[in-house]
Amino acid sequence: MSSPGEARDGTKMITRPAKVRTMEEFAALSGISRPTLSKFFNDPSSVRASTRERVEAALERFDYTPNVYAINQNRQLTRNIGIVVPYLADPFFAEVARNLEPLCAQAGFNPILLSSHGDADREIQNLDSLRGIRPAGVLLGPLGRRSRRSDVEAFCRDIPTVLFDCDIEGVGDAYYGSNNAQTVGAVVAHLCRTGEPPAFFEMRHAPNPNANKRHAAYERAMRAHGHEPMFLTVEGEGWAFEEIGFNEGSRLIAARALPTDTVLCSNDRLAIGFLAAAYDQGLRVGSGPGHALRVAGNDDHPYAGYTCPALTTVSQDYDSIAGCSLERLLSIIESGERPPVRETRHFDGTLVLRKSA
Amino acid sequence: MSSPGEARDGTKMITRPAKVRTMEEFAALSGISRPTLSKFFNDPSSVRASTRERVEAALERFDYTPNVYAINQNRQLTRNIGIVVPYLADPFFAEVARNLEPLCAQAGFNPILLSSHGDADREIQNLDSLRGIRPAGVLLGPLGRRSRRSDVEAFCRDIPTVLFDCDIEGVGDAYYGSNNAQTVGAVVAHLCRTGEPPAFFEMRHAPNPNANKRHAAYERAMRAHGHEPMFLTVEGEGWAFEEIGFNEGSRLIAARALPTDTVLCSNDRLAIGFLAAAYDQGLRVGSGPGHALRVAGNDDHPYAGYTCPALTTVSQDYDSIAGCSLERLLSIIESGERPPVRETRHFDGTLVLRKSA
DNA sequence: CGAATTTCTTTACGCGCGTAAATTTCTGAC
């Protein structure tokens, strides 16, 4: 039996453009010198328009792709951009990555996505493996508290790096994240205005430092509204937030340990678990009469619209955060020199009112 | 102010091993010949134990990592393995990727994770970009119906590829997936045994062909139990399953278009949306008395335990599917030749009884 | 139409490492 791509006598059929292995060969076939081709593949706009058209016409007839390894071996700067996220199984970061990838490609760069899976060793490992491909720059969403600062710092010294989502002070060339004070402030204000002031549901040892900022932001916001903060600080390690939210939420509810009828969760994933716990124990969550509990979150998780009831939360402005991070990184790469000052920006979120509070 | 890593006078402090750029240099410093080092880095076990120890000792003193690009330029076979998933923002595939990555690394391969983001063009684009790094093999979770078969086929001809999750018949060197007939059969049997037979909630144009298999499996299972199948087939495109489940579920419930009190959803994400719709309309979901509706899913999504109520579903045996896929790919790579026959295997799932049915 | 400028071609070298062949050194068993 002849396989597809071969005629019955076994000779190859020319159904698609002939494969060309080397640039040398392609130069001979196309009648364009190799150095010119090299320039073209490096940046098509760097050759005369008429030449560009000749190359493109030749590419139609011959199937040639420059060898990535040979290219990057000698090039002082690759066109790789590393994207490191702390935990890809969190749909939140998956979304960020999904938005970042096409933007990189559009700018002519090759995005390489890596996840630290919540593990500091993995984070360093990722950075080390990125080092190997000599990226022009890296977008790093750090683990935060767990990050091994000195290692990350060493990496950032060698390679242009922009931090996002979670700051490690003084590390990297820039940082863009959420204005936790504003987002938490907005929910607290809303909750205080429409009912009892909220207690704050959080993990004692949250892996992400945003949790600390939210803790502080909650405390300040409560005092600003003339209330004493009420913390529901629970144990639990790792990134299984839903599970922790559910287990600890169940415990709190069963023990009647809630000081008010309103709970603000440090993030949406905790809230998802907490809502499940409330449902499980027969507590009606919502804002109207006949409801026993109000629950709000923070992040606007992709699933926040499908909890029971739909979760009231604050969306992070991730378009801006991702966009700004990439933009800044590209400008650093293009300028060819590291910026003297480290830019830091916090973007406001917007309150997303649904049914849970 | 002196930055860390520098003494006050500005000279670099040697806090960590000195960086060595080339293997030549490292050979001179370590007193081991370059070809031997080359062998070592290619496969440490290929050199004598005493030599290995000498190299490792030298690596303690000097910071040297072989240049990835120079390595792969000449090597006939790289140690890269491509992992392509259809949709990374689906926590399900994120979990698969998370499990696959360390397994690859453990086997001495470098995993490169790419997501097609539900787009066929992106899928081909991913494969093309993988081609550039000449992977030793690829694990491909295809989009399925949407996949451009001829392009995928062409890729698989050139590079050892194992398909998982979703089959494209005749393409690739092997396929491992779920036994949809068994998983759907198991839920249907459970539902029929414990109450009214289920209607089947599904998308008319599901992006994944597993949906078709589940459709057929449901139909067969129902007839086997002596019931007429009842399809709740809804419109909707793309991968926003929760949204589709919610919107269409809301519509069906509001229109009182449910033929029974039991709904089996084609997958868990649809079920999550459907459960939200039921909650929204005040339908009590669950199996005991006082419940208006039973809902079950299929997949055992990471969030299935945190829906309201917790979702009864069938877990896929993803450890086996991922493990088998990788194992097969590695054996193909090691053997150096493509297998004459295409292996196909379907793994059974296990019923996960929670509270929704 | 000729000069100034831009672009292309020719020639040449090197990147860091894989890899082969010939030679030398080491190992382990007798």
Next chain:
DNA sequence: GTCAGAAATTTACGCGCGTAAAGAAATTCG
């Protein structure tokens, strides 16, 4: 201690392309 076999060294070449320099060709412009 001897000697065969294994392992390491020496030497050498090439991978596919970046890139620099000098000269040839094409383009632009007055």
